[in-house]
Amino acid sequence: MQTSPTHAPLGERGAQIEAHWQVLARGRRRYTILSLAVLFVALTGSLWFANDSNSGKFIDRLPHLFDFVEMLVPRDGMEIWRALFDLPSPYFDGSLQYDYPDGRYYITQSLYIPEYFYKMAETLNIALASTIIGFFFGSILSFLAARNMMKNVWIRGPVRRFMEILRAFPEIVLAGFFLAILSLGPIPAMIAVSIHTIGALGKLFFEVIENADMRPDEGLKAAGASWIERVWFAMVPQVMPNFVSYFLLRLEINVRASTIIGAVGGGGIGEQLRLSITRGHEAKTLAIVLLLLLTIIAVDQLSAWLRRKLVGDQAFRPVV
Amino acid sequence: MQSLSATDLDAVAARHPHLVTASVWSRFRIPLILTSGILYLAFCSWLFSVPQVMSSANWTIAGNYLADWVSYEERPTIAIRDDATMKVEFSRFDPIGPNPNPDWLQAKRETITRTITAPAAAAQPSAPASTFSFMAPAPAPIGTGDAAPASQTVSEEVVTHAVVKMTPDATIEVAPPGVTITRSGETLAISLGRDSVRASGPLPAWATQRAPGEKIVVAFGFSGWAEVRSDAVIVHKRYLGWPGFLFDIDSPYFGKPLSEVLTLIRSDERLDPAQSNLSLAIDNILYNPSWQHLDVWTKLFQTIVMAFVGTLLASVVAFPLCFIAARNITLNRPVNQLVKRFFDFQRSVDMLIWALFFTRAFGPGPLAGISAIFFTDTGTLGKLYSEALENIDDKQREGIKSVGAPPLAVQRFGVLPQVLPVFASQALYFWESNTRSATIIGAVGAGGIGLKLWEAMRTNTNWKNVAYMVILILIVVFIFDAISNALRSRLIGKRNH
Numbered sequence: 001m002q003t004s005p006t007h008a009p010l011g012e013r014g015a016q017i018e019a020h021w022q023v024l025a026r027g028r029r030r031y032t033i034l035s036l037a038v039l040f041v042a043l044t045g046s047l048w049f050a051n052d053s054n055s056g057k058f059i060d061r062l063p064h065l066f067d068f069v070e071m072l073v074p075r076d077g078m079e080i081w082r083a084l085f086d087l088p089s090p091y092f093d094g095s096l097q098y099d100y101p102d103g104r105y106y107i108t109q110s111l112y113i114p115e116y117f118y119k120m121a122e123t124l125n126i127a128l129a130s131t132i133i134g135f136f137f138g139s140i141l142s143f144l145a146a147r148n149m150m151k152n153v154w155i156r157g158p159v160r161r162f163m164e165i166l167r168a169f170p171e172i173v174l175a176g177f178f179l180a181i182l183s184l185g186p187i188p189a190m191i192a193v194s195i196h197t198i199g200a201l202g203k204l205f206f207e208v209i210e211n212a213d214m215r216p217d218e219g220l221k222a223a224g225a226s227w228i229e230r231v232w233f234a235m236v237p238q239v240m241p242n243f244v245s246y247f248l249l250r251l252e253i254n255v256r257a258s259t260i261i262g263a264v265g266g267g268g269i270g271e272q273l274r275l276s277i278t279r280g281h282e283a284k285t286l287a288i289v290l291l292l293l294l295t296i297i298a299v300d301q302l303s304a305w306l307r308r309k310l311v312g313d314q315a316f317r318p319v320v
Numbered sequence: 321m322q323s324l325s326a327t328d329l330d331a332v333a334a335r336h337p338h339l340v341t342a343s344v345w346s347r348f349r350i351p352l353i354l355t356s357g358i359l360y361l362a363f364c365s366w367l368f369s370v371p372q373v374m375s376s377a378n379w380t381i382a383g384n385y386l387a388d389w390v391s392y393e394e395r396p397t398i399a400i401r402d403d404a405t406m407k408v409e410f411s412r413f414d415p416i417g418p419n420p421n422p423d424w425l426q427a428k429r430e431t432i433t434r435t436i437t438a439p440a441a442a443a444q445p446s447a448p449a450s451t452f453s454f455m456a457p458a459p460a461p462i463g464t465g466d467a468a469p470a471s472q473t474v475s476e477e478v479v480t481h482a483v484v485k486m487t488p489d490a491t492i493e494v495a496p497p498g499v500t501i502t503r504s505g506e507t508l509a510i511s512l513g514r515d516s517v518r519a520s521g522p523l524p525a526w527a528t529q530r531a532p533g534e535k536i537v538v539a540f541g542f543s544g545w546a547e548v549r550s551d552a553v554i555v556h557k558r559y560l561g562w563p564g565f566l567f568d569i570d571s572p573y574f575g576k577p578l579s580e581v582l583t584l585i586r587s588d589e590r591l592d593p594a595q596s597n598l599s600l601a602i603d604n605i606l607y608n609p610s611w612q613h614l615d616v617w618t619k620l621f622q623t624i625v626m627a628f629v630g631t632l633l634a635s636v637v638a639f640p641l642c643f644i645a646a647r648n649i650t651l652n653r654p655v656n657q658l659v660k661r662f663f664d665f666q667r668s669v670d671m672l673i674w675a676l677f678f679t680r681a682f683g684p685g686p687l688a689g690i691s692a693i694f695f696t697d698t699g700t701l702g703k704l705y706s707e708a709l710e711n712i713d714d715k716q717r718e719g720i721k722s723v724g725a726p727p728l729a730v731q732r733f734g735v736l737p738q739v740l741p742v743f744a745s746q747a748l749y750f751w752e753s754n755t756r757s758a759t760i761i762g763a764v765g766a767g768g769i770g771l772k773l774w775e776a777m778r779t780n781t782n783w784k785n786v787a788y789m790v791i792l793i794l795i796v797v798f799i800f801d802a803i804s805n806a807l808r809s810r811l812i813g814k815r816n817h
Contacts, residue, residue, distance in 0.1 A: 043632060046625040053622060054685030054767065061682045068677040122367075129364040132357055168797040170759045172770060173790055176777035181382045186368045257760075260672045264763045264774060270672060274764060277676045289673060296668045 072282050072289075079283035084291065086114040089283075097281045116272060116291050122186055123268035124295070127254040130190050134197025135247050138163075141198065142205030143231050148217075149209060160206075166199030175261050189266030193257050201250055208242045209235060241310045248303035255299050259292065388783035391560045393544060396425060398482055398553040400512065403434055404496040405478040424557065428481040435473045484555050486540045494553050501527070501538055501546075510536060512550050562784055564610060571604040611785065616772065620792055622686040623768035624800075627754035630693025635747040637698050642705035643731065649709055660706065666699025675761040686767035693754050693761075701750060708742045709735065741811040748811075752804040756797060769793065 010018055051058045074080055075091055082089050082100050089098040096102070103115025113121075143149050145159040171192045178188035216234035225233070262270025269288060276284040324332070333340045365371065397409045408427055484492040490503040499510040508527055509520040516533035523529060529536045536548045544558040567573040572591045573581050585597045592600050606614040644650050645659040675692035682688045717734035725733070762770020773789050776782040 039632070043629060046629045050622065050625050050629060050686040050690055050767075053618065054682055054687040056681075056683030056685065056687070058682070058687055061687075065678075065681050068680050071680065125364055125367060129361060132361060164798075165794070168756070168794050168801075170756070170770075170773065170790060170793055172760050172763050172773060173777070173786060176774060176786075177385065180385060180777065180780050181379070182373050182377045185373060187370060187373050190364075190368070256670050256672075259670055260760050260764075263672055263676075264760070273673065274676060277680070289669065292670060292673070293665075293668050296670065297664070300668070 071280060072286055074283040074286060080286045080290065083281075083283040083287035084114060084116060086112070096279070097284075100284075116269065116288055119267075119269040119272050120291055120295055123258050123262055123270065124255060124299075126186050126190050126193065126258040126262075126266070126268060127251060130194035130197055130258070131247060131251045131254050133190075133194040134201050134250065135243070137198045138201035139205055139243060141202045142209060143235070145202065145206040146209035148212070148214060149227075149231065149235065163199045163202040166195055167203065168199075169195070171196050171257065171261060172264060175264065175266055179265055184265060184267065186262075186267045189258055189261040189268065192261055192266075193254055196257070197250055197254060201246060204246045205239070205243060208239045208246070212238045245307045245311045248307050252296075252300055252303050255296060385780070385783050387542065387558060388781075389787040390562075390784070391542075391558050392563045392784065393556045393558050394422070396422075396484075396555050396557075398479075398484075398494050398555070400494070400496050400551055400553070405432070405434065405480060406482060406494065406496065408479055408482065424485040425555075426483045426485075427479040429477050430480050431475060431477045432480075433473060433475040434478070435471065484546070484553075484557075486546070486555075486557060487543045490540050490543070492538070492546055492553065492555065499548050499553060501548075503538075503540065508538070510548055512548075515550050517548055517550050562611075562788070564608065566605050566608070567601075568604065568608045568610055570609070573601060573604060611788065616769070616785075616789060616792065619762075619767075619769040619772045620789075620796065622689075623758045623762060623770070623793075624755060624796065626686045626689035626693060626758045626762075626766070626768055627751055630690045630758075631697055631701075631747060631751040631754050633690070633694045634697035634750075635701050635743065637694075638702035638705055639743070641698075641702050642709055645702060645706035646709035648712075648714070649731070649735070660703070663699040663702040663706075666695055667703065668699075669696075671696040671757065671761055672764065675764055675766040679765040684765040684767060684771070689758055689761055689766035689768055692766055693758065697750055697754065701746060704746050705739070705743055708739050708746075712738045745808045745811045748804045748808050752797075752800050755800050759793060 074083075079089065079091075081087070086100045086102075086104045088101050092098045103118075104112040105115065105118045106112045141159055141163060145156055145163065147156065150156045150159075174192035174195055175188050178191050182188055212235060216238070217230050220230045220234045258266070258268060259270040259273075262268035263274040265271070269292060273285070273288045273292070276288060395411050397411075399407045399409060401407070406427075408425065480495075482494045484494070486492065486503075489505075491501070493500040493502075497512045499512065501508045501510070503524070503526060506524050506526075508524055511518050511520065513533075517529070517536055518533065519527070519529070519536060523536070526540070527536055527538045535550075537545060538548065539545045542558060544556045546556065547554040564574065567575075567581075569575075573584065576584070581601065584591065585601055587597065589597075590600075591597055595603070641659055641663075645656055645663065647653065647656045650656060671692050674695045675688060678688040678691040682691070712735060716738065717730055720730045720734035758766075758768055759770045759773070762768035762772075763774040765771060769789055769792075773786060776785045776789065
């Protein structure tokens with residue numbers, strides 16, 4: 001976009017403008033180059049640091065990058081189904097690797113739930129229960145944190161800071177702490193995910209409330225309604241679709257979060273996955289990955305469909 | 321608009337009742353949803369047997385663990401021998417250092433002649449095996465070691481009477497064969513038998529004994545607790561603070577006030593002939609064995625690097641791919657769908673799965689974490705980017721096209737200026753949120769502070785280190801939150817948060 005010298009000469013004012021533009025453009029270009037250079041230096045420095053402090057070196061390990069694919073090849077294709085549905089394997093040799101029927105959960109004498117389905121259901125229940133708990137407390141706190149519903153800055157400020165801490169507090173510490181008290185099981189994971197959800201949903205919720213239409217609230221205020229009545233009759237009907245939409249969005253995130261927390265000791269499918277990967281049980285790993293993949297896609301699709309029904313395309317604007 | 325009078329309204333309502341009665345769903349949905357929510361939570365609490373777990377949980381331990389975050393305990397053991405003499409021992413890892421003579425523990429020392437027999441000496445494992453006397457310089461315990469000959473008569477200084485002041489109005493007085501504990505006016509007298517511990521009267525609320533004759537545990541609230549056994553009184557006195565945060569007990573600077581440390585650093589007289597006082601101080605801080613500052617900071621930096629590199633590489637890779645995935649840019653439906661399904665696949669295979677796989681490939685460390693974040697977020701960012709591209713304003717593109725620009729220039733001048741701020745803002749948002757999630761995947765071995773946190777928690781004794789790391793993480797998360805918010809509001813305009 002340089003000015004071409006073949007054009008007719010500019011007038012005095014034109015030349016001034018051109019000079020000014022060139023100065024601006026040069027400054028802009030300088031900043032762009034400078035920030036790209038800073039980014040590049042930061043990236044190479046970080047990569048060097050990461051490589052240096054890693055136990056295996058990048059170049060040495062690069063040929064092994066897809067080793068895990070090799071680790072995932074079962075002895076035959078049917079093994080995945082056997083592992084998934086806890087059917088006996090023809091390769092059974094007494095070891096845990098091929099002992100698929102071991103984990104069955106019997107409902108009656110012959111009817112059973114395959115182990116991984118049961119564990120997946122456990123993880124889903126952790127996610128759903130903690131999202132419900134988070135929704136409940138988050139929505140209460142959000143009304144106390146919204147500028148338009150809570151004029152008192154001495155209540156609003158602390159509630160917001162409290163939610164920020166809940167949100168930023170590492171989930172793993174919460175899980176670890178409750179694991180120490182309550183011993184292994186899904187409850188520590190549930191508490192950890194719930195606490196994080198309260199903070200995360202609370203923030204999204206109070207932003208929804210602050211963007212709400214205030215006219216119903218004014219009307220109720222004029223009629224002498226109490227604070228709770230204003231919240232219930234003026235705000236809740238307006239914000240509920242968005243609240244539910246965020247609830248579903250959070251549910252998707254929490255399914256993943258409870259899987260991860262499960263892997264560090266919270267039970268559920270995450271723990272099974274970590275165990276089978278570290279033990280090198282290829283068919284079991286594949287079965288779990290397949291189950292997780294299908295579940296996550298199903299939850300995502302279901303929640304996307306519901307959200308679109310609730311609030312339309314607005315639900316798919318990125319949360320930025 | 322004509323308005324109806326009240327009587328007209330009533331008349332209309334009477335004629336057409338369905339207009340004013342709400343449907344069953346809209347009348348009952350709130351109680352219905354509430355009830356099903358409560359029923360579901362009840363089902364979950366049955367499924368996970370919440371009541372049993374909660375009732376069997378040890379909440380006293382929870383209180384102790386929580387207190388450990390911000391405080392430390394001193395654990396002197398007052399060992400009581402058969403001949404009613406005593407010995408005060410401090411743990412080798414005692415935070416207040418070797419040979420402490422705290423003013424809250426008043427011990428009356430006397431020199432008496434006593435006979436030590438080997439079996440008697442061996443039968444004194446009163447203190448836990450890990451305790452080791454640091455009072456070796458003092459004359460008291462000399463000669464009581466395991467090397468004592470079969471029978472020996474020595475003249476040594478022993479403790480005959482000890483008073484521990486737990487709080488201003490609570491004391492433990494040890495005078496074998498009796499222990500008297502006073503707490504806010506109440507007194508508990510305990511007599512120690514050969515293998516039994518008996519209280520003289522009914523136990524007050526602050527003392528517990530599992531079975532008659534067994535040890536008695538006395539609680540003093542936050543100030544600590546004590547265990548009265550037949551052969552020892554183990555005191556746990558709690559103090560607020562992080563002991564040895566800068567200098568450990570092995571450091572020459574330990575326990576010195578800041579002014580003295582500064583004077584020492586400035587003075588030319590070297591504490592360690594091998595290095596200057598300043599470098600000794602820095603070494604002592606960085607390699608502090610109980611706080612491991614350098615290691616913690618390195619691991620925290622790893623976490624930051626994981627999030628930064630992972631997100632940056634993901635956005636660099638997602639950038640060209642999203643142009644192929646956007647159906648208004650690449651007019652080839654099968655190719656669009658292929659790239660989009662690829663994004664979906666990367667997104668749906670959880671970060672955890674990628675982390676576990678790459679930990680196998682690269683070994684534990686930040687490379688595994690970077691790869692996991694990179695693979696997941698290429699999918700997520702690619703999806704978001706292609707959605708942003710599909711929502712652009714077509715007029716600018718058409719304008720550039722109409723002047724005969726080549727396809728690349730159309731993208732550069734017709735598309736990029738519209739989406740670049742959105743792209744950058746989303747990358748920043750993910751950078752910030754990945755800083756948080758990198759902590760968790762670290763715990764499965766993908767590098768960073770996660771594993772260190774997890775290890776510190778597993779031992780159940782390092783809660784103060786956990787608190788330290790949590791504070792560091794919170795600081796980092798808040799700083800990054802602020803940076804990313806500030807940059808994003810500059811990129812895409814001010815939002816209300």
